[in-house]
Amino acid sequence: MTLAMESVAPLLIIEALVKRFSGRGGRTVHAVEDVSFSIKRGTTVGLVGESGSGKTTAGRTLLRLIEPTGGKAVFDGVDIFALSERDMRAYRQRMQIIFQDPFSSLNPRMRIEAILGEALDACNYPKGAKRKERVAELLTLVGLAPEHARRFPHEFSGGQRQRIGIARALAVEPEFVVADEPVSALDVSVQAQVLNLLSDLQKRLGLTLLFIAHDLSVVEYLCDEVVVMYLGRVMERGPSRAVYANPRHPYTRALLATAPIPDPTRRREHVPLAGDIPSPINPPSGCVFRTRCPHAIAACAEIVPPADHLGGDHHVACIRHNELAQAS
Structure with missing residues (x-):
């Protein structure tokens, strides 16, 4: 990322976003937990993760299509979570959404x-x-x-x-648009056309985009920065170039390992990702990814990893990231 990009002020700052739903039998669904990141004005941020990671809930909560349980969303200097519904109407025109299914x-x-x-x-x-x-x-x-x-x-x-x-x-x-998996329901041949359109519109209109996807290869093409979510929490975030060149979280590495590469001379590291994502009703203690992580140790069950700063805007939530970086 260039110095000019680093100096751009954020349009939206998300701090400790939480969204929980009441489930059956009085149980709580932990959809989004303690999510923090920012989106610089005129840039595109990719929010990625498997189905059930909480990315769509996070995106809709930022627009207050779903009311948050906790946290702040500071849009152009104003915490829109603290606004009344009447005052929020003034911001609806400035914030819009593109839905996943273009037919429904x-x-x-x-x-x-x-x-x-x-x-x-x-x-x-x-x-x-x-x-x-x-x-x-x-x-x-x-x-x-x-x-x-x-x-x-x-x-x-x-x-x-x-x-x-x-x-x-x-x-x-609008100034800010949430694109909620806008190409996932389309044929592969059509996806590139829509992605090119979004990229062109973002530049021509100076839009600020939050692009939600499960495909990291799509995000690499379109986004300036990437936020990787798993089971409601942020695992890694940073400039796209830094995250793709040097992924530091085992989950990011696993997602990248499954992303297709158009260049047949390049190979990705194979990182196994066994099992299914746990239920958000009963998420694992400590690091929520530990039950599927090939590098998990006993401490991972006890500690919720903080977002360690790796330099620039690159952060990772893994207590073993330094060891894994040295071993790779």
């Missing part, structure tokens, strides 16, 4: 012009000819034709529907 997130009974019109209603955008111009502008922005405004969602392919979802998110000219 669009009302099948509405034409595209009405779907985009709903978003424009939220910011009191004038109706009539000016609105039609704005709808045409949004469709063109995401690579569709203005005449597509009269069609219904079922008349489009999955990639086209996701472009409509992106247009809807951008309709109110």
